[in-house]
Amino acid sequence: MPHKIPPLFSKKDFNLIQRLVKSKVGILIRPRKQNILGIRLAPRLQQLGLKSFSAYYRHLLKPEGEKELRHLVNTVTIDKTEFFRGxxxxxxxxxxxxxxxxxxxxxxxxxxxxxxxxxxxxxxxxxxxxxxxxxxxxxxxxxxxxxxxxxxxxxxxxxxxxxxxxxxxxxxxxxxxxxxxxxxxxxxxxxxxxxxxxxxxxxxxxxxxxxxxxxxxxxxxxxxxxxxxxxxxxxxxxxxxxxxxxxxxxxxxxxxxxxxxxxxxxxxxxxxxxxxxxx
Incomplete structure (x- = not known):
């Protein structure tokens, strides 16, 4: 089976998602996070049957997109933590x-x-x-x-x-x-x-x-x-x-x-x- 090429996460798509997340929950996704966010979201697009990040953005705008927004926020806010850190x-x-x-x-x-x-x-x-x-x-x-x-x-x-x-x-x-x-x-x-x-x-x-x-x-x-x-x-x-x-x-x-x-x-x-x- 040929390796599936992940969809392209363009600067335009990133900017659209960045602005949406900031307006909805106040979180700022830094531009340096574009590549890692694209890698993390690619499997999610496949799960949802979406072929592009622009389709994913349109999905987020739908009424049912509120639930997906929570998943997106979870993806953005993954943070390393440890017991007695610091x-x-x-x-x-x-x-x-x-x-x-x-x-x-x-x-x-x-x-x-x-x-x-x-x-x-x-x-x-x-x-x-x-x-x-x-x-x-x-x-x-x-x-x-x-x-x-x-x-x-x-x-x-x-x-x-x-x-x-x-x-x-x-x-x-x-x-x-x-x-x-x-x-x-x-x-x-x-x-x-x-x-x-x-x-x-x-x-x-x-x-x-x-x-x-x-x-x-x-x-x-x-x-x-x-x-x-x-x-x-x-x-x-x-x-x-x-x-x-x-x-x-x-x-x-x-x-x-x-x-x-x-x-x-x-x-x-x-x-x-x-x-x-x-x-």
């Missing part, structure tokens, strides 16, 4: 931020932390594990975690809390033994997050730009790591403004290590690399 952030969370919040909120004994781009769940589970370790035997506190993402495929994985041996390889052994249950599925080892952590996290689908007003707040800390890259500066300013509104006084905002609020919002005070505090 050691600096989790060290600061353990050594200074959580202890400070425990002092600050000692009277009400209530803390809320939001992972705003939770992907497949590794970030919120890592945060919850650290919080559980810091609290120790103290069970007087009401600490809960909200985890949101626009990618429905990622959220399904996050809600299950089941990971391969490769995915948990960077988790310290003491945490792996304490917070995960190992199962054998066929010949593969699967690690299931235990209920003591899982029950503290609420997972929700959320578009940061279009539906952030569904978050009532206030929250004590927001993780928004490697999420701003999907938005232009105007959208980043809108999101930062909403974060400022939702955070408690002196609340924390954690961005990705390569991200900054410079030129976006000057109301936050930087306290460490990519970690800010509400003034």
């Amino acid at each position: 050691d600096l952030h989790f060290e600061l969370l353990r050594k200074s931020i959580l202890p400070e919040l425990l002092k600050q909120k000692n009277n009400e004994k209530r803390i809320r932390i939001w992972s705003s781009g939770c992907s497949t769940g590794q970030e919120p589970y890592s945060i919850a594990i650290i919080a559980n370790e810091v609290l120790g035997a103290n069970r007087d506190w009401d600490i809960k975690f909200l985890a949101t993402d626009i990618n429905t495929d990622s959220l399904k994985i996050a809600c299950l809390g089941r990971y391969s041996k490769k995915q948990v390889k960077d988790i310290p052994s003491k945490y792996l033994e304490k917070y995960f249950r190992k199962e054998l599925v066929g010949e593969e080892e699967i690690f299931q997050i235990k209920e003591v952590i899982k029950k503290k996290i609420i997972f929700r689908r959320l578009n940061l730009l279009m539906s952030i007003n569904r978050i009532k707040g206030p929250v004590d800390m927001i993780f928004c790591r490697n999420v701003m890259i999907y938005f232009d500066n105007q959208a980043r300013k809108m999101i930062a403004d909403q974060f400022y509104r939702l955070l408690e006084p002196k609340g924390y905002l954690c961005l990705g290590l390569s991200e900054s609020l410079v030129g976006i919002d000057n109301r936050f005070k930087i306290i460490e690399s990519s970690i800010y505090r509400k003034n």
Whole structure:
């Protein structure tokens, strides 16, 4: 059988899809992503019986295209994530931020932390594990975690809390033994997050730009790591403004290590690399 040549993803087709995604969900697909997006979407065109990307664009414009738009967004927002990714952030969370919040909120004994781009769940589970370790035997506190993402495929994985041996390889052994249950599925080892952590996290689908007003707040800390890259500066300013509104006084905002609020919002005070505090 001859090898099937994938359809051509022209600059014009890319621009049409880029503008549609930005107008519908606010996400900016960078021009450098054209080739990889074309490769990722080619099998989808075949599944839908479409012979060109222009036909795919027309399909997205139809009433039934709303469902396909969600699939497209899932394709665009695939992101690499790991447990305890960015050691600096989790060290600061353990050594200074959580202890400070425990002092600050000692009277009400209530803390809320939001992972705003939770992907497949590794970030919120890592945060919850650290919080559980810091609290120790103290069970007087009401600490809960909200985890949101626009990618429905990622959220399904996050809600299950089941990971391969490769995915948990960077988790310290003491945490792996304490917070995960190992199962054998066929010949593969699967690690299931235990209920003591899982029950503290609420997972929700959320578009940061279009539906952030569904978050009532206030929250004590927001993780928004490697999420701003999907938005232009105007959208980043809108999101930062909403974060400022939702955070408690002196609340924390954690961005990705390569991200900054410079030129976006000057109301936050930087306290460490990519970690800010509400003034």
